[in-house]
Amino acid sequence: MNDLEKRLAALQIDLDNTWQKLQINQKIENLKNLEIQISEPEIWQNPEHAKKVNTNFSRLKAEVEPWQVLKIQASDLYDIIALKEIDLLDEINDQLFSMEQTLLELKKALRFTNPLDEKNAILRITAGVGGTEAMDWASMLERMYLRYFEKNHFNVELIERTAGEEAGIKTAVYEIYGNHPYGNLKSEHGVHRLVRLSPFNADNLRQTSFSLVEILPILESDDDYKIDEKDLRIDTYHAGGHGGQSVNTTNSAIRITHLPTNTVVAIQNERSQLQNREKAMEILRGKLIMMQQEQQAESINQLRAGESAKWGQQIRNYVLQPYKLVKDTRTKYEETDADAVLNGRIEGFLNAYLESQIGS
The missing domain is CATH 1.20.58.410 (Release factor)
Structure with missing residues (x-):
């Protein structure tokens, strides 16, 4: 031979x-x-x-x-x-x-060994405390992920987006479809920290901002993850229009609270109340199964109150001043071309996290 x-x-x-x-x-x-x-x-x-x-x-x-x-x-x-x-x-x-x-x-x-890895995913970005500066940082993350999705041929559907009063976004929710969306993106779940010279500060001082990124698996029905109806409080209210410029005349917006864990999901993207409820339940199922894995609970009934992603220690630092460096606090993977990262080149961080999880 x-x-x-x-x-x-x-x-x-x-x-x-x-x-x-x-x-x-x-x-x-x-x-x-x-x-x-x-x-x-x-x-x-x-x-x-x-x-x-x-x-x-x-x-x-x-x-x-x-x-x-x-x-x-x-x-x-x-x-x-x-x-x-x-x-x-x-x-x-x-x-x-x-x-x-x-x-x-x-x-x-x-x-991708987790059964959830092949699931489609929900990306939810929420600006942290800090007003316009934090909302601008949230929009920078939104742009970074959208560029990554475009380059890697993921299909993206906007579910909800609330713009900031002056700049940026307060929150944005997207559904992601493609090859192992949840498996590829789960490393992004957590708090992202930015350090830069603030363009919104008259003295141009160095500013630290935080945004919360949630990556949730899409579980499309109760067959995937059963939630007891008696554990839910469902409220309806008038939804704001595009950019908050108008108000609907019907109670189409939905707020669902999972009472045992005090987990709240609200959707008001101007679809019908039924569609908003379905989207809210998708997000809620994703949040609860993430909490179940994080708390190593055997069932949903054992979950303790708390958020799926916490406003605690950041998972990644993006430093633009006095030097440029993006570093993951878990894998220690880093890149010095911060502009390229913020332009969607995040594959190195995704791969480093996946490699670190093999055999763990």
């Missing part, structure tokens, strides 16, 4: 082992079932359900297809090597190297 044959055999073993660990055969079956559902005309009688099925189909297809292609390529390369054509050696070597690199990239999926 020559060197190329040995490398291809090793790649095939690695491919088969990873294929099995990631349950690719089961995912292929799931993909076929989703395709059948999409082909049935009745599904489009419920547009919201059809959209979710179609989104899950696209996500799963994007995940499975590269594995199928690589398996076919490995089989074809076996046949080519068997011909022992000397004039094809350089071409075979290049193709084999490309396949090895592809497998290394695909194996990153092994970092």
Whole structure:
């Protein structure tokens, strides 16, 4: 067996082992079932359900297809090597190297061991105390994540956004769809701290600002996570219009309080009351399951009062003055090009966190 044959055999073993660990055969079956559902005309009688099925189909297809292609390529390369054509050696070597690199990239999926990792995600950004300065920082984070989503082909849907009076945002809520959205983004959950010369300070003094970023898995129904109705207080109120310029004449806004934990979720994005309730329940389910994991509780009934993400020690520092540095307090990963990070280049932080969690 020559060197190329040995490398291809090793790649095939690695491919088969990873294929099995990631349950690719089961995912292929799931993909076929989703395709059948999409082909049935009745599904489009419920547009919201059809959209979710179609989104899950696209996500799963994007995940499975590269594995199928690589398996076919490995089989074809076996046949080519068997011909022992000397004039094809350089071409075979290049193709084999490309396949090895592809497998290394695909194996990153092994970092997603939590069943929630494949779920779509909710991104919620909330400005901390500090008025306009803090709200501007929240909008900078919003821009950073939107740039990252755009570059990495995530689908994004704005759920709610409240602008600040002078600049920035008070809060923004987005739903994120794509390849392992929650798994990829869970490292961002926590408090983000900015140090810079304030553009809103007449003396141009150095200012520290905080924003809370919440990354929550989307659990679309009570089948995913059952919440007892008696534990909920649901209030309705008039929703503000775009940018707070007008007020609805109907009580379409929803505020849901989970009484045992005092967890509150409010949505007022000018949809119907029913749609606002569904979105609020999605966020609430995400918050509660995050609390359950953080508190290592066996069930929802064991949760203690508290927020899913706390206004405590920051997870990441963004320093723009007197030097430039972005550093994660958990992994110690850092980058000196703070402008690039704030422009959406956060892959290094995401990967460092995922790598730190392997085997933990």
